[in-house]
Amino acid sequence: MKNYFFAAVLMVIAVSMWAVDSSVKSIGKTFPEKIGSLSLIDVVDYEKKNKGLGVGLSYRAPGINADIYVYDFRIKDILDGTNSETVKKHFEEVSGDIYQYEKMKKYKDVKALGEMEKKNMAGIDFLCRKFTYSSEGKDKESFIYLTGYKGNFLKIRITHAAKDEKLAGEAANFASKVFEILGKTEIEPAKNQ
Numbered sequence: 001m002k003n004y005f006f007a008a009v010l011m012v013i014a015v016s017m018w019a020v021d022s023s024v025k026s027i028g029k030t031f032p033e034k035i036g037s038l039s040l041i042d043v044v045d046y047e048k049k050n051k052g053l054g055v056g057l058s059y060r061a062p063g064i065n066a067d068i069y070v071y072d073f074r075i076k077d078i079l080d081g082t083n084s085e086t087v088k089k090h091f092e093e094v095s096g097d098i099y100q101y102e103k104m105k106k107y108k109d110v111k112a113l114g115e116m117e118k119k120n121m122a123g124i125d126f127l128c129r130k131f132t133y134s135s136e137g138k139d140k141e142s143f144i145y146l147t148g149y150k151g152n153f154l155k156i157r158i159t160h161a162a163k164d165e166k167l168a169g170e171a172a173n174f175a176s177k178v179f180e181i182l183g184k185t186e187i188e189p190a191k192n193q
Helices: 002-017 085-103 165-183
Strands: 038-045 055-061 064-071 108-121 124-135 138-149 152-161
Touching: 064 165, 085 108, 085 124, 085 138, 085 152, 108 165, 124 165, 138 165, 152 165
Parallel strands: none
Antiparallel strands: 038 055, 055 064, 064 152, 108 124, 124 138, 138 152
16 A cells, blocks of 8 residues: 555656646747746647637746736737737737626726836837736736737736735746746757758
């Protein structure tokens, strides 16, 4: 009986150590297992079942959730940055998604704090907006970031407990580090000739 227990424990450890493939081929980037204090817990290839839905990466730490989505919705010619009407319109759509959760009774008292803002981190222009809401009796702050990137939409959503300065700092650090990753030029491996 002890041998079965030991084998089961080893299996759990081996599975938890199994590296998640965090490369997003459509943009030529690989995201690390850890960004700031958040750890990568899942990568979902939505593209396999639904063309245009791309890839989602989920990072977590106590009290904070962050998700990165890279997709094109089968839209051609998504321009880099935030100046195109396509990106601006899509930002309004993804901002509206939070209100849909309220209609589905998953969120309460959704409020956008301020207007859409255009910012720049690591040379990448992006649109962002902060929201507050209540979910499962807890107040939350949520940030949406969106940009056009290498023919795709790149969306980041970070949510944490409201009025928690430490978590707010971790959220800002996460976003900053993601944009640093995006701003870096990765060197293509030399091809054998």
